[in-house]
Amino acid sequence: MEIFLTYLKVFAVGGLVCSVGQILINKTRMTSARVLVTFLLAGALLEAVGLFRYIEEFGKAGITIPITGFGKSLAAGAIEGAKLGLYQACTGGLAAVAAGLTAAIAFGFIIALISKSKPKST
Amino acid sequence: MQMDKKEYGELVKETTPKTKEGKTILCAFAIGGLICMIGQAFSDLLKVLLPAFDDKKIGALTGVVMIFLGSLLTGLGVYDKIGYYAGAGSVLPITGFANSVVSPAIEYNKEGIVFGLMAKMFSIAGPVIVSGVCASVVIGVVYYIIGLF
Secondary structure, three states, X not given: OHHHHHHHHHHHHHHHHHHHHHHHHHHHOOOHHHXXXXXXXXXXXXXXXXXXXXXXXXHOHHHXXXXXXXXXXXXXXXXXXXXXXXXXXXXXXXXXXXXXHHHHHHHHHHHHHHOOOOOOOO | OOOOHHHHHHHHHHHOOOOXXXXXXXXXXXXXXHHHHHHHHHHHHHHHHOOOOOHHHHHHHHHHHHHHHHHHHHHOOHHHHHHHHHOHHHHOEHHHHHXXXXXXXXXXXXXXXXXXXXXXXXXXXXXXXXXXXXXHHHHHHHHHHHHHO
16 A cells, blocks of 8 residues: 555656746746756756655655756766865766766667668648 | 757747646646656655665666656657656656756767767756856855854
């Protein structure tokens, strides 16, 4: 029963994040790149002021799977690095998202290489 | 590579799924929530399969799995069909980030591997990475300076 409740929370938080994004697209005609940047920075900012962990405790993957989680990892890595020194403060962010970024680039390259361009279906 | 604002806007408009207003918000909620639940399921599964990994590594690996799925579904042409209905529900999850990398890469593959595929890969993901890395450096340096006192 508890696992059901967890997944319900994940669904609710994840859905809420995405519907806020959709409202932004509908109201301001924002492009997807701008929406992604906005939510990434929002995630990083929430982590920087220490609020992200409370949302994460409640919504789990609902807030970490959207791009806000990517921003959170960047900020968290930088904050952790800042404890060690200035060098790690600058490199910590990228180091924290190294896995995801490498996956996006490597998988993206391979899959784009073997996929054929399809005519746009509307 | 130089691209003016209009060209860039057109490119984004082309890659953004066209959606009608109204029930778009509900669709975004349902599909966005569903993708997050799939992510949670992979996270729970990885935790069972790899008990030695800490939460941070599990989180990163979950991201890798979701990015792989997003790239694969984009390559198969399925993700764009989902995006037609889901709008932001398919853009905001990390699978949408993967989609934004793979989709232009496939489209410009015909212009050559270096200046087509490799360069255009970042036409949407580029701004995301640049803003994210710059923000992380600012946050890191601010925290470092605060830590000095």
